[in-house]
Amino acid sequence: MARPTCSNKVKLTAFLITIFGLFATGNSTAQVPLLLWSNGSLPPLASLAAGHITSHDQFDAYLTEAFGSAPQTVVLFLQDKLSLDDFTVFGGAFGNKQDNAFKNIETALRSSASSVTIPALEWSGSTATLALLQDKLGVSPLLVDADSLSHLTIDTSVNQLLLISLPYCSGLYKSCKEDLLNNDEVVGKVLAVMMAKNCQYTAIYTGLQPSRVISEPSVSEESVGRSLLQAVVTDVSPPIIFGPPGSPCIMLWAQNLSVSLSSSMQWIDLGSQTPTLTGSMCNNTNSLLVLTYQSGIVLSFAMSQRFYPVSARNWFTLDSVQLQSNGQTASFIGRRGIYAPAEYSFHCQSVTTFQDALLIPDESSMMQNTSQWRLNFVDFQIQGFNLLNGTNFAYASDCAGFFTAGIWMGLLTSLLMLLIFVYGLHMIMQLNTMDRFDDPKGPSISVPQTE
Incomplete structure (x- = not known):
């Protein structure tokens, strides 16, 4: 594949979104996108018809051709979830650089010697791509990050599979966009380390599973008539x-x-x-x-x-x-x-x-x-x-006790109000009416009697 030049006026992100949009026609098969680039040479991917979903057999055949018999160093960026919609929503389409959550990935694709884009790779399980790479390379993955990778000695005479795990929408402290921005920074740091080591490598960016699975029910499964409520079946993993x-x-x-x-x-x-x-x-x-x-x-x-x-x-x-x-x-x-x-x-x-x-x-x-x-x-x-x-x-x-903090606050507030009410009632009950109307400290009133 020819190396793109920097003079290309079409932004790579908009190009990816356009290509992904052509392939993202309503299909019920679960799929994940896959980006592959190398500082060496990669064989070109055969042109695919719009809407085509690349099967694992086709991807297996392409990896066989791409890796050949020479030792390979593969860096796998495996995100927890990834779908085409992520590039559309967070990819900064049409040159909006401020909203682009894939800037380093975009730069890597643009500056690499060769790159391949698979908009829709058939998803059959969360470990399918990782297992396929393990089988191709014959080695177990080594979980690393940018810091540990900088201290790692890479032996290019043998096959190596370096795994960088990336989160997606953890929902704990960050939004999806913040997670993707952080992931993009991690990708940039890892690629900088690989460039500093001056070794030939192939990088792959994909997801463990789709982040959005949109399925279209068949005609036989569609309900006949009008329905006010529709049951939603959630996918609950077994224990x-x-x-x-x-x-x-x-x-x-x-x-x-x-x-x-x-x-x-x-x-x-x-x-x-x-x-x-x-x-x-x-x-x-x-x-x-x-x-x-x-x-x-x-x-x-x-x-x-x-x-x-x-x-x-x-x-x-x-x-x-x-x-x-x-x-x-x-x-x-x-x-x-x-x-x-x-x-x-x-x-x-x-x-x-x-x-x-x-x-x-x-x-x-x-x-x-x-x-x-x-x-x-x-x-x-x-x-x-x-x-x-x-x-x-x-x-x-x-683990939650019966007397939670809210219950204790309610009980203490009610007890305080009850004490104020009892004290006020007690004070009212202690009031006495006066039995005389003169000054008790002065002389008593003398009323002379007249005959």
């Missing part, structure tokens, strides 16, 4: 279950499992990834749930149950949560409230390590580089013992 078939012993579910491995608060959403449970175990007194993700992150939940004579019953506690990445481990212990009767499960709307933290860092086991690691679990529920019927959570013991 994570560990144990022998038919009698599992550990169950975990969360609406969102997010971790941050840097002080810049770049969150990695683990809920979109399917973990393996290798290393998990359970018995009558201890349970360990180990979640190993494709990105190289490992989460471990250690639980135990004991008999407490005061309450005359068994209780289970979440003793610690360990986070491992790149050979480093950070441990967090339960400060308060992470316990429940052994027959119950534990539920909490928010389990974090920073605001109203239920988990606090274990300083004795924290390495220097992991002091900024953070956890955030939303709508979190876990049970390590006595699963109900072996497949369902038992009754949940919630």
